[in-house]
Amino acid sequence: MAKVTLQSIADRVGVSRMTVSNAFSRPDQLSAELRERILAAADELGYVGPDPAARALARGRTGSVGLLLTDELSEAFQDAVATEFLTSVAEALNKEGLAVTLLTSGSPDGPYVPARDVAMDGAIVYICDPASPDIDWLERRGLPLVSVDRDPSPSAPSINVADRDGARAAAQHVVDLGHRSVGIITLESSFDVEGQPTANRPARERLLGWREALDPVGVEPLVRAAKFRPHLAVEDIARELLDRPDRPTAVLCFSDAFAVATMRVAESLGLRVPEDLSVVGYDDSPLATAVRPQLTTVHQEVSSKGHEAVRTLLGRMRGLADTEPERVLLPTSLVIRDSTAPPAG
Secondary structure, eight states: OOOOOHHHHHHHHTSOHHHHHHHHHOGGGSOHHHHHHHHHHHHHHTOOOSOHHHHHHHHTOOSEEEEEESSOHHHHTTOHHHHHHHHHHHHHHHHTTOEEEEEEOOOTTSSOOHHHHSOOSOEEEESOOTTOHHHHHHHHTTOOEEEESSOOOSSSOEEEEOHHHHHHHHHHHHHHTTOOSEEEEEEGGGBOTTSOBOSOHHHHHHHHHHHHHHGGGTOOOEEEEEOSSSHHHHHHHHHHHHSSTTOOSEEEESSHHHHHHHHHHHHHTTOOTTTTOEEEOSBOOTHHHHSSSOOBEEEEOHHHHHHHHHHHHHHHHTTOOOSSOOEEEEOEEEEOOSSOOOOOO
């Protein structure tokens, strides 16, 4: 079957090719009656619309924005916070008539590297390893970029959360309740071999915030690091922390998911939350109110983070950005619920 083109429709209706093109791309140039005739002919001939590749070439843009993740997609969609962020980005782009293309890490030696080979007008880099070769490819392509939950680069705007403030407030809360034996369950990737905080910005900033409240009152926390997935890894770490004679009376967790896993382990050990153990999460995700007791946690505006990422990226793409890259720092707030109380006795 011969391919149906704009000229095919023009011949059927008896108008110029440009008139047919206007029916799809500039409908205000035609009368309603003529446009309906053209669209009816296109439907009759089985025309599916202008070729996306040709239209992108003519416009000089693809209509798509890349979102770089270092996680496997299956893992990202298991995380409520990552899912909310991805949804907010997609919704904000959709309002601008743009699509989102998810970019996962590709083998640098492979024939196909998404960050290098996918057509896009700009990209959002979400919590990626600073040494990722995919980031290097995006930068070498000269694409407009925005980083999210990462240390700012000199040339790209950044969207971050006041993680240190939120963690400090959480730790101060348990200190004010009277806890002096405190455990911390954080993300494994936040430490190097000497136990110093490194690449993952949220994990590093939260650890620093917790310490800023604990150090002044002489509390030396029991710090343990767990992999984000599988959840059993977090439970193993929580069990090691809680199943000991000198167990902490309060535990500060990197995320609500970590906190819920800690609460499960506490229950299995016969510990009551908050009577025997106070637990504090981070994120204020749907998990925080789905568990019983409901979780004391730090609230962050995940959807706002996605919307701000799109806003700043569009400014870059449209050439409206200032010379200095924009630095957005979104606030956090402590939400006190039922999982924290003064230590027993």
